[in-house]
Amino acid sequence: MTDVRAYVQKALDSALSREGVLSYWQEKSKTEPDDPGEYIVYTQEGDSGKFYANNTLTVYSARIIIRYYYKKDRIDTPGGRALVKERERLILNTMEMFGFSCPDGAYDAGLIDNSGYYVTILDMNYENG
Amino acid sequence: MIRFNPTTPVMIYVKAGGYLPGVGHNSGYMPIEGVPIIFCEWRGGFGAQAISAHAAGVNDYATIRTFYHPTICEALRTKQAAIIKNADPAAISGGELDSKNPNIYELWGGVDNIAEENRFLEFKVRRYEGK
Numbered sequence A: 001m002t003d004v005r006a007y008v009q010k011a012l013d014s015a016l017s018r019e020g021v022l023s024y025w026q027e028k029s030k031t032e033p034d035d036p037g038e039y040i041v042y043t044q045e046g047d048s049g050k051f052y053a054n055n056t057l058t059v060y061s062a063r064i065i066i067r068y069y070y071k072k073d074r075i076d077t078p079g080g081r082a083l084v085k086e087r088e089r090l091i092l093n094t095m096e097m098f099g100f101s102c103p104d105g106a107y108d109a110g111l112i113d114n115s116g117y118y119v120t121i122l123d124m125n126y127e128n129g
Numbered sequence B: 001m002i003r004f005n006p007t008t009p010v011m012i013y014v015k016a017g018g019y020l021p022g023v024g025h026n027s028g029y030m031p032i033e034g035v036p037i038i039f040c041e042w043r044g045g046f047g048a049q050a051i052s053a054h055a056a057g058v059n060d061y062a063t064i065r066t067f068y069h070p071t072i073c074e075a076l077r078t079k080q081a082a083i084i085k086n087a088d089p090a091a092i093s094g095g096e097l098d099s100k101n102p103n104i105y106e107l108w109g110g111v112d113n114i115a116e117e118n119r120f121l122e123f124k125v126r127r128y129e130g131k
Helices: A004-019 A072-076 A078-097 B047-055 B070-078
Strands: A022-025 A038-053 A056-071 A106-111 A117-128 B008-020 B024-031 B038-044 B061-067 B081-085 B104-113 B120-127
Touching: A004 A022, A004 A038, A004 A056, A004 A078, A022 B024, A056 A072, A056 A078, A072 A078, A072 A117, A078 A106, A078 A117, B008 B070, B070 B104, B070 B120
Parallel strands: A022 A038
Antiparallel strands: A038 A056, A056 A117, A106 A117, B008 B024, B008 B038, B008 B081, B038 B061, B061 B120, B081 B104, B104 B120
């Protein structure tokens, strides 16, 4: 069965690591530079059983939350806002190419914990057999 | 003139990380580049100070005094460091600290460049008990 988190890491890195946007499971690593312009954190919110065959669970339905963090001054210019939207679109398209679905699309979560970063959240689903 | 007797060998490891696309973040403890084993004066804690330290949850601590080295000073001030007493080779393996090894200590408090003379460094350490 696929390790969903490793799959998410591969998917995000395939499109974003060369743009300098790094992805972390659970939390951003403290050994990386403290002040990146943008980064991603993903967490798994569930991995429930969906289909059974011969009393055995054959398909899981995983739920992954992707949080895209970007510096809050990025939205002060039209170019910055366009870049944020482009990143969100890139994350969405890449994950859909890797078999994830995002029924509700991306949504803004604002400034979390007054950290200096705005957050965009994408709630993704994946069926894993 | 400060008198001290540096007879205890220690190694200092700092936590460093790298990112591998497709795999993610990877971090571990690495020795400081260009800094092999250093000798220091190791003064263990006892008496009233040890009792206050114990009240703060610190079971084993020591004060280290060594020669000033800019790389060591900068590493201790800016990075997460592990101090390996007696340069114990069994304390660290594959970049991971063995939390059961009694020779691993971590920085406790600040680092003092004594009198700002760039001659001696002094800092306190406490036993590393894992995270």
